Amino acid sequence: MSEDFYDVLGVSRDADEDEIKQAYRKKATQYHPDVSDDPDADEKFKKVKKAKEVLTDEEKRQAYDQLGHDRFEQAKKRGGFDGGAGGAAGGDPFGGGGGMGGMGDIFEQFFGGGGGRNANRPRQGSNLRTGLEIDLEDAFEGVKKQVTVRRPERCDACDGEGHPPGADVQTCPECRGQGQVTQVQQTPFGRVQQSRTCPRCQGDGQLYEERCGECGGDGVVHREAKLTVDIPAGIADGQTLQMEGEGAPGENGGPNGDLLIEVHVREHPDFERDGADLFYRTPVSFPQAVFGDDVEISTLEGTVEMDVPAGTQSGETFRLRGKGMPRLRRRGHGDLYVQVQVVTPESLNKEQREALEAFAEAGGEEVEVGQGFFERIKNSF
Incomplete structure (x- = not known):
């Protein structure tokens, strides 16, 4: 499979977003590890997903088209760009001039950069996995089954905020309320500015005097949840069912992840x-x-x-x-x-024995009554 994102999805470089998403769905179905027999399905699925994430984001795609695959990946790993990447003074690949101003910290905007304006963007929660055993009769008929899963859930006491309502708050002194800390360093690719989430306030820009006593400030608690899952008739051993929104809670208002249930048929x-x-x-x-x-x-x-x-x-x-x-x-x-x-009968009465002897003799067999006879009868069938 080619590394180029357009080749990975099998679309032209002028494909619109709908074409890219349609191609992604087709490829994802082909290489999803839960359904594909391809020995490299997991790696190919990751490439397909990565290609879709870049090409359906306008800014990421613009950077990818301008830099090309190799330089795009290289710049992403190093958190910045070569000073001449965009052919403009000051190192702005989009001709912004002004050194690190404007879009200088481009990967902060493209990939989150560990912080910056994307530090508090909504994020979908993680997917959770569990298993379920059923009988063949259940797989034949299709049934509803209960599963119990221990999962993180949004803390009700603080509504996921991590602090009691009305708790005293102050501006984070480390990031000065920005939610990010910035480091400038000289690299072989030029002067690079890298931003990351403030480790002290975790990107909130604020510090609260109290933590929630229920969740310890995490905003989530772990509880057991009992869920009812529909088992479709005809399901096979090892197949996975997906319950949307029943996974871990999202961050910053993002949607919950999904619960993936691997079914085992006894x-x-x-x-x-x-x-x-x-x-x-x-x-x-x-x-x-x-x-x-x-x-x-x-x-x-x-x-x-x-x-x-x-x-x-x-x-x-x-x-x-x-x-x-x-x-x-x-x-x-x-x-x-x-x-x-x-x-083959293991024991015979007198009438049955005589009848079988007669049967054998009628077929021209010389019969020695005993175990050998019955063994021959058994082996002949």
Whole structure:
């Protein structure tokens, strides 16, 4: 996969925002680690996401187009630009002149820079993960299940502010109320100004005399939450369900993250599963296999009758259409494959023994009555 963001998404350099977002959705579906079989899916998904984040932001895209991929990434890592990056005096890549004024601290605006005007921008909360075990019957029918997850939640006592209402406040002396501290240093790329979130006030620009007694000033508390999740019919082992907004709380008014639930389907004592198809073994007697019969077969929605034709061999498999698992988010069901196993009797009464001896002799076999005979009968099927 190319490093160039336009190539990563497969769009032209003059693509508009809607085209970029559409391309991102397509690529994200293709490479999402939860659904992709590509061994490099995780890395490719990260590249796709990064490309979308840059190309759907007007300022980031402008910088990317002007600098090119390599210099853009290099400048991002170092927190600034070469003095001649934009071909203008003073090192402003957009010709702003005036040294570090205007857009001099460009990455503060593009990537947050650890502070600055973006220090208090809304941020979505983190996604949380948990697991859930269900039976094959649950996966067949589709059910509602409860999950319990311990998660951070916005503190009710302080409404997420980290301090009691009406607490005395003062301007942060370290950043002087700016919410950021700035450091200027000389680098191989020229004079660089780097801003980061003020470590003392965490970007608020203010300090409060009291901390919330409930959350200790964090603005969040950890609680157990019981949630009801819809398990769709046909879900497979290892698939992940997403509950939007049930993850960690956002910052500065941002939306909550999501809760990702990995579903594990327990093994069934009678059925084996392959996608939407099920496999089942049923015993039949020697006479049933020889003469044919209707036998009852268990399925996940009850019993059905299956015709065992005369002369059926042990190990032969029959297909019951539409008696398998529902196809997830698609119409119809898979099939149920029934393998017939002819059961050899372990003990016989006198009449049964004589009948089998006669059967063997009629077929031209010389029979030595004993275990060897029954072993031959068993092995012949």
